[in-house]
Amino acid sequence: MLKYLCVREEGVYVDATVGDGGYSEAILSKTGGKSTVVGIDIDESAIKVATKRLARFGDSFVPVVGDYAQIEELVREEAGFDFVDGIVFDLGLRSELLAEPIRGFSMKLKGPLDMRYDMKSEKTAYKVINTYSLERLENVLRKFGDVKQARKIAKAIVQRRQHAPIEDTLSFSEVVKSAVPKTMWDEVIPKVFMAIRIEVNDELDKLKRALYGSLELLKPGGRLVVVTYHSGEDRVVKKFFVTESKDCICPPGVPVCRCGHVKQLEIITKKPIRPSAEEIAANPRARSARLRAAEKVRREYA
Numbered sequence: 001m002l003k004y005l006c007v008r009e010e011g012v013y014v015d016a017t018v019g020d021g022g023y024s025e026a027i028l029s030k031t032g033g034k035s036t037v038v039g040i041d042i043d044e045s046a047i048k049v050a051t052k053r054l055a056r057f058g059d060s061f062v063p064v065v066g067d068y069a070q071i072e073e074l075v076r077e078e079a080g081f082d083f084v085d086g087i088v089f090d091l092g093l094r095s096e097l098l099a100e101p102i103r104g105f106s107m108k109l110k111g112p113l114d115m116r117y118d119m120k121s122e123k124t125a126y127k128v129i130n131t132y133s134l135e136r137l138e139n140v141l142r143k144f145g146d147v148k149q150a151r152k153i154a155k156a157i158v159q160r161r162q163h164a165p166i167e168d169t170l171s172f173s174e175v176v177k178s179a180v181p182k183t184m185w186d187e188v189i190p191k192v193f194m195a196i197r198i199e200v201n202d203e204l205d206k207l208k209r210a211l212y213g214s215l216e217l218l219k220p221g222g223r224l225v226v227v228t229y230h231s232g233e234d235r236v237v238k239k240f241f242v243t244e245s246k247d248c249i250c251p252p253g254v255p256v257c258r259c260g261h262v263k264q265l266e267i268i269t270k271k272p273i274r275p276s277a278e279e280i281a282a283n284p285r286a287r288s289a290r291l292r293a294a295e296k297v298r299r300e301y302a
């Protein structure tokens with residue numbers, strides 16, 4: 001990540017998903033605390049953990065509780081920086097949350113069907129699972145989890161809740177299990193939980209908004225680095241990078257450009273970067289990680 005972000009002393013960086021502060025710590029350590037990191041997280045508990053971990057860097061770490069969909073406002077109005085040298089996203093779930101049953105992310109520990117990063121949000125996993133129509137549930141499972149048995153599982157959910165609402169994570173796992181062969185449980189249940197989590201937190205829509213906001217914040221030559229863990233997220237990032245690295249985005253066949261679109265990014269990683277075997281051994285969660293990086297174009301004005 002550091003290599004692609006091109007971290008340097010005196011630079012201002014945004015860690016848009018600060019989590020436990022691992023990435024922020026890497027940036028600040030690399031620059032001997034001489035850079036500044038604005039650390040954003042929607043989850044207040046993550047900001048508390050990161051702030052404690054990074055206390056030794058003093059004012060060089062600027063914690064901000066907020067949604068990265070509003071990255072521009074958060075960085076400009078809350079942190080006080082108009083432009084920055086680099087922005088990094090490390091998407092998905094903070095693994096510590098799996099050990100907190102009360103947050104409802106774990107499929108192994110009994111907890112309420114919650115799954116919200118932002119505890120003030122109204123959309124919970126309970127609401128998605130117990131009120132969405134069959135078609136909507138099927139679409140969520142297929143689109144956000146690549147779940148092949150989406151229709152069967154959605155049907156099982158709808159049938160089960162006709163008797164009584166599905167109240168907790170373990171009951172929900174049981175419903176999913178009832179719809180697929182036992183040999184597939186280990187593969188399918190995590191995908192179903194991931195799909196519901198992505199829907200609860202509007203992760204893909206927010207990511208799109210965050211990427212466009214990032215473009216406004218980057219200085220010419222500034223780097224944007226995104227680490228994804230799911231093909232749906234990676235597709236959003238790839239499409240954004242490809243679109244913003246072109247001067248014209250008119251549909252094919254239009255004889256003269258009418259869109260007026262101007263290239264904003266230079267893609268650094270032609271293909272997504274996958275973790276090495278050593279990185280996977282050190283952190284099994286990294287197995288599905290894909291990193292993409294791009295640089296804001298440097299324009300010469302006549």
Ligand SMILES: C[S@@+](CC[C@H](N)C(=O)[O-])C[C@H]1O[C@@H](n2cnc3c(N)ncnc32)[C@H](O)[C@@H]1O
Pocket residue numbers: 016017018019020021022023024040041042043046066067068069090091092093094095117201206
């Ligand atoms: C995988 S963790 C980041 C881990 C971090 N790189 C580290 O080194 O500890 C992803 C973080 O993104 C946060 N997050 C998810 N959606 C968000 C959003 N819309 N806005 C801001 N933060 C978000 C989660 O709360 C979580 O803490």
